[in-house]
Amino acid sequence: MPVQLGVNLSFCVKRWVTPELWAPLVRDRLKLERVQFSFDLVDPTWPELVLSQMAESLRAVPERHGITVHSAFIGLAHYTFNQLLHPVPGVRDHAEAWMRHAYRFAAAAGITRVGGPLGAIASAPDGYEAEALPEAEYAELISRMRRLAQAGAEAGLETLYVEPTPMRREWPWTIAQAQRMLADLAGTPIPWQLCPDWGHGTFAPLYGPDHAGMADWFAALAPDIGAIHIQQTDYLYDRHWDFTEPGRVDPAAAFALLARSGLGDRPVFLEAFYPFERADRSVLDAMARSVEILKAAASQETCAE
Numbered sequence: 001m002p003v004q005l006g007v008n009l010s011f012c013v014k015r016w017v018t019p020e021l022w023a024p025l026v027r028d029r030l031k032l033e034r035v036q037f038s039f040d041l042v043d044p045t046w047p048e049l050v051l052s053q054m055a056e057s058l059r060a061v062p063e064r065h066g067i068t069v070h071s072a073f074i075g076l077a078h079y080t081f082n083q084l085l086h087p088v089p090g091v092r093d094h095a096e097a098w099m100r101h102a103y104r105f106a107a108a109a110g111i112t113r114v115g116g117p118l119g120a121i122a123s124a125p126d127g128y129e130a131e132a133l134p135e136a137e138y139a140e141l142i143s144r145m146r147r148l149a150q151a152g153a154e155a156g157l158e159t160l161y162v163e164p165t166p167m168r169r170e171w172p173w174t175i176a177q178a179q180r181m182l183a184d185l186a187g188t189p190i191p192w193q194l195c196p197d198w199g200h201g202t203f204a205p206l207y208g209p210d211h212a213g214m215a216d217w218f219a220a221l222a223p224d225i226g227a228i229h230i231q232q233t234d235y236l237y238d239r240h241w242d243f244t245e246p247g248r249v250d251p252a253a254a255f256a257l258l259a260r261s262g263l264g265d266r267p268v269f270l271e272a273f274y275p276f277e278r279a280d281r282s283v284l285d286a287m288a289r290s291v292e293i294l295k296a297a298a299s300q301e302t303c304a305e
């Protein structure tokens, strides 16, 4: 089965910010046909008129270029605000409302899947980080996710995703937490699935050098994994490098692992972030080269089967 490769629009943030700008690049420069939209390109709480215009172009323009928008992910801007776990309850409520706006925008743009990380509790004054969220915080988070699944269904979505992050103040950062969360969300009107990220499960400072890998996540959670983020990284931070950078992720081995894990049919999105000051052309060159590297690795994997 060919690898279902796509690109998260993280590389377009602050640069190619409209479908008219990014769709031709994705198709002609990167030679890809599948993208994951980023809410770093549209804030779903912008004025209704602006949103309806942007949803309309997101619905029409990528299709004209032969591109499918598989899903929409939260990105970094909103993630920065602690979202559904901010210590001030009103901010949590706003984050939940923000997600509903995101669902409505996605549906209006013809996108049926939305995901991302959920939120972070605040840090302790002494910097101590517990191994898990307090139970009351977790229970409230589950209630919000249940309401969000209802809202997603009403908006016309099919699937919601949670992206596990390598952070003790978020949830889930362990396989057991992910399993518990999915069990606690059973029976929602549309499913919550997982979108693991190659730079998250491999973060050695949190998981230890012996347990920093994706294989355990895939083995334990494969049926609940709906999409995957791939990136180059050194396992020391969540780097989000492209594949022109040296790092520890071997693309051919990564695709082989996905195939072995029964995940060969899941979409894999390259998610690279760049410093804002890096020259636009150098970003394009690096992204195009990275996609070539990933495609070559993917065809190797296809031949090996």
Ligand code: FE
Residues within 6 Å of the ligand: 163, 197, 229, 271
């Ligand atoms: Fe990611």
Ligand code: MN
Residues within 6 Å of the ligand: 197, 199, 200, 238, 240
């Ligand atoms: Mn990440």
